[in-house]
Structures are given as C-alpha cells and as structure tokens.
Amino acid sequence: MSDGIHIRGSQLFRERTQEALSLLSATKTFLSVKLFLSAIREGRMSYLHVSWGKTTFLVGYPTWQAPVIWYASGIVHEAGHGKLYREKRRRLFKLHFFNSGPHWAGTEAERFCCRLQLAALSELGAPEYMKRHVEALMENPKYHLASPCW
Numbered sequence: 001m002s003d004g005i006h007i008r009g010s011q012l013f014r015e016r017t018q019e020a021l022s023l024l025s026a027t028k029t030f031l032s033v034k035l036f037l038s039a040i041r042e043g044r045m046s047y048l049h050v051s052w053g054k055t056t057f058l059v060g061y062p063t064w065q066a067p068v069i070w071y072a073s074g075i076v077h078e079a080g081h082g083k084l085y086r087e088k089r090r091r092l093f094k095l096h097f098f099n100s101g102p103h104w105a106g107t108e109a110e111r112f113c114c115r116l117q118l119a120a121l122s123e124l125g126a127p128e129y130m131k132r133h134v135e136a137l138m139e140n141p142k143y144h145l146a147s148p149c150w
C-alpha cells in the first residue's frame with residue numbers, strides 16, 4: 001500500500017513503483033487523478049484493468065523498466081483513464097446499462113490522458129524527447145499507452 005494505492009509484484013517492481021510514486025507525490029497533476037487509481041500491479045502488458053469498480057494499472061516490463069520519469073507519467077496517464085471510467089459510470093449508473101469500453105477508452109479519452117501525462121512530464125522536468133513522444137501520440141492516438149523502447 002502506498003498513499004492509498006495497492007502495489008503488487010516482484011520486489012524490484014515494487015521498489016520501482018514506489019520510486020515513481022514518490023516522484024509524483026510532489027505534482028499537482030497526479031493529485032488531481034490519484035484517487036481514481038486503486039492498484040498498480042506487475043503484468044505482462046501495460047493497460048488499465050477494471051473490475052468491480054476497482055481500477056488496476058497492470059504494468060508490463062518495458063514500462064516499469066523505462067526511465068522512472070516515463071513510468072511515473074504512465075501512472076498519471078492510466079489514473080486519467082480511471083477518472084474517466086468513474087465519471088462515466090456515475091453518469092450512466094441510473095440507466096442500468098454500462099458499457100465499460102468506449103466511454104473511457106477511445107481517441108478522445110486517449111487525448112485527455114496524454115494531456116495529463118504531458119502535464120506530469122513538464123512538472124517532473126522530463127527531457128524534451130519524452131514530451132515530444134506524447135505530443136505525437138496526442139496528434140494521432142493509435143494505440144493505448146505507448147511504451148517506447150528507450
């Protein structure tokens with residue numbers, strides 16, 4: 001458990017995640033979405049898993065082995081999806097239908113989360129190439145949570 005977020009995985013993974021979270025603890029961007037992320041777990045691929053209203057960021061090796069600033073910005077990105085998920089769910093709950101897919105994923109959601117990620121990268125003083133990468137994704141959000149191999 002770290003600051004309300006449950007962390008699960010190997011010791012290396014947990015240490016890396018703690019490092020990313022402590023970097024983020026000083027940022028306003030993360031504060032605005034932190035509540036919407038229940039857990040961070042080591043996984044085979046990087047994506048947000050939602051089950052019974054709990055949002056878990058599953059993190060693949062390339063993401064958590066990337067520079068810690070990049071990993072941290074990925075946590076912000078996924079917490080952004082968590083926020084979209086919770087907001088949409090609240091709005092749709094009374095209608096007795098909820099399709100978890102298109103409301104919190106898709107091009108618009110991707111742009112929203114990339115904007116958050118970019119704000120976090122700026123707050124953390126990330127190098128230009130990382131910011132440019134996210135800007136490029138915002139222009140053309142083809143795939144979810146890019147984990148570049150740098």
Ligand SMILES: [Zn+2]
Binds near residue numbers: 077109
């Ligand atoms: Zn995304």
